[in-house]
Amino acid sequence: MSGAGVVVGVDLGGTKIQAVAIAAGDVVADAKLPTPTRGGAAIASAIADAVGAMGIGEVDRIGIGAPGVIDRAAGTIVKAPNLAIESSVPLARLVAQHVGIDAERVALDNDVNVATMAEHRRGAAAGAEDALCVFVGTGVGGGLVLGGELRRGARGLTGEIGHVVVRDGGRRCGCGGLGHLESYAGRRALEDEARRRHADGAPTKLVELAGDERMKSSVFAKAVAAGDELAIELLDEAAEALGAALASAVALVDLDLIVLGGGLADKLGEPFRAAVDDAVRRRLFVPDLPVRVVAATLGDHAGAIGATLLWA
C-alpha cells in the first residue's frame, strides 16, 4: 500500500506513454509523451520524464502496464512486438534508476491485465463477479474477471479474445493464425483490408483521410460519420466478428457482462457498442440470456489507472 508520496501509473503504449498520479484514490496529475523507438533504455528514460512532467514531488510507488509478454516477478518485458525494444529488458529496474527509487517500488504487468483491473475496480465492471473486458485498438486484447478476480492462467495468457477463432480458415491474423477475431476487428487489420479493397477499386474516403499516415481510429470514425460505404461495411464485419467471439466466450464461461473499450471502440462510440451488443445477442445459444455489452468508462486512462492498482 502507498505510504507518504503518490502512486504513479504508467501505460506504455506503442505510440505514447500515458502517466497518471493517484493520491488518496484520486487522479491528481497526468502526462503524455511519445514512446521512443530507440530501445529499452530510451523508453525507461521517457517514462521517468513523464513522471517528472507531472510535478508531483516524491514518488512512492510506480506501476507500469506494458504490451506483450511480461515476467511480473522479474519486472522484465520478455517480448513486445509492438515496441522497439530488446528481448527481456528489465524495465522495472531501469525506470527505478531513472526516477531514483528502489527497484522494489516499481511493478510491471501486462497492459491489458491492468486496464481490465481498472475497469473492474473503478470502471464499467465495478462490483461485477464475472466480466470480460475487450479492448479494440490496433489489435484486440482482453482480460477476464471470474469470481471477482482477474484470471491470469498458468501462462498468464488468459483473455486473448483477439485470437479466438471466428471463421476457421479465414483471414490471416498478425499471429499467423487464420480467422481470428483480431483479423476482422483490429484497427491494423481493418486498415490493411481497407487499403486492399481500395487498391481493388472500392471507392472510399478512408485512404484519402489517412493520407500518408497510418489509418487512425479517428479516420474510421470520420468516414463512418460521412456515410463512407467501405468504412461502414468493414465496421459492420468487425461488429459481427466481435459478436461471434463474445458469444463463444459467453458459451464457454457463462458471462453476463462484457466491457467494450480500446481506441477504436472509444472513437466509434455508442453506435458501435450497440452494433456489437446486437451481434452478440443474435448469437446466444440460449435466447434472451441477459448479457450486456457496455462501454468502458475509463477511456485512455484505463491502463495508467490500472497500473496504479498493482499497488492497491
Next chain:
Amino acid sequence: MSGAGVVVGVDLGGTKIQAVAIAAGDVVADAKLPTPTRGGAAIASAIADAVGAMGIGEVDRIGIGAPGVIDRAAGTIVKAPNLAIESSVPLARLVAQHVGIDAERVALDNDVNVATMAEHRRGAAAGAEDALCVFVGTGVGGGLVLGGELRRGARGLTGEIGHVVVRDGGRRCGCGGLGHLESYAGRRALEDEARRRHADGAPTKLVELAGDERMKSSVFAKAVAAGDELAIELLDEAAEALGAALASAVALVDLDLIVLGGGLADKLGEPFRAAVDDAVRRRLFVPDLPVRVVAATLGDHAGAIGATLLWA
C-alpha cells in the same frame, strides 16, 4: 459424506440409465436399463429399478446426473430436450419416494458437470488445476475446471463448448445458431450431414451400416476403419472444428489440459484423439504452447461415478 450404506450414482441419458454403487471409494456394483419414454414418473421408477437391480442393500445417498437445465437446489429437471419428460419434474423427490429414502438424500445435477467432476477427481484430469472436459456424443458438451474447481457460472451454463462459434454464419446448429462446434462434430449433426451428402450422390457405407436405425458412434467407427471416404472426410472436419473451438478456449482461459470423451470420441479412439490434438496445436496463437488433448479414462461410467461425487 456417506454414512453406513453405499452411495449410488445414476447417469440419466437419453437412451439408457447407468447406475453404479460406490463403497469405500470403489465401484462395487453397476446396472444399466433403457430410459423410459413415458414421462418423469416412469423415469424415476426405472431409476429405482436400476438401483434395486444392483442388489446392494441399504442405500445411503443417491446422486443423479441428468441432461438439460437443472435446478440443483430444487432437485428438478427444468428442461431436457433429449428426454421424454415434462417441464420442471421434481426428479430427486420422485426417485427418493420410489427408493424409499429421504428426499434430502437425493442430489441432482447436470450430466456434463458431474462427468467433468469425475474426470477431474478420478480420471484423466486428476490433480489438474485447470482443464476443459469435452464430451463428443449425440451433441457436444463440456465442463470447465478452473483453479481446481468446477466452474458453474451465474446461470450454470459454463463449458458449453458445443455452442462455441467455429465458422460464423456456417452450418445450422440444433440450437438454431450458425456455425457452432456441435453442428460439425456432434453425432446427430454428422448423421444428418452424412444422409444429406449420401442423398446428393456421395458413395458411403454409413447409411447401409446404420440401416433403419440411428447412425450410432460404432457405425462411424466401422466406416472409418473400412476406409469409407465420406466417413473419413466428415470426421476430419469434426476434428478440425474441435481444433478451432478448443484453440479458442485456450486463448480465452489459458488451458494446458483438454480431456476428450463422450460416446463418439470413445468409439473412434486414439486416431481421433491424435487428430484433435494436432488440430488444436496447429491453431495455437503462441507456437509450442504446451497444451495436451488426452482421452477421458472413465468412459461410460464417468457420469454415474461423477453423480456419486455430489456426495463426496
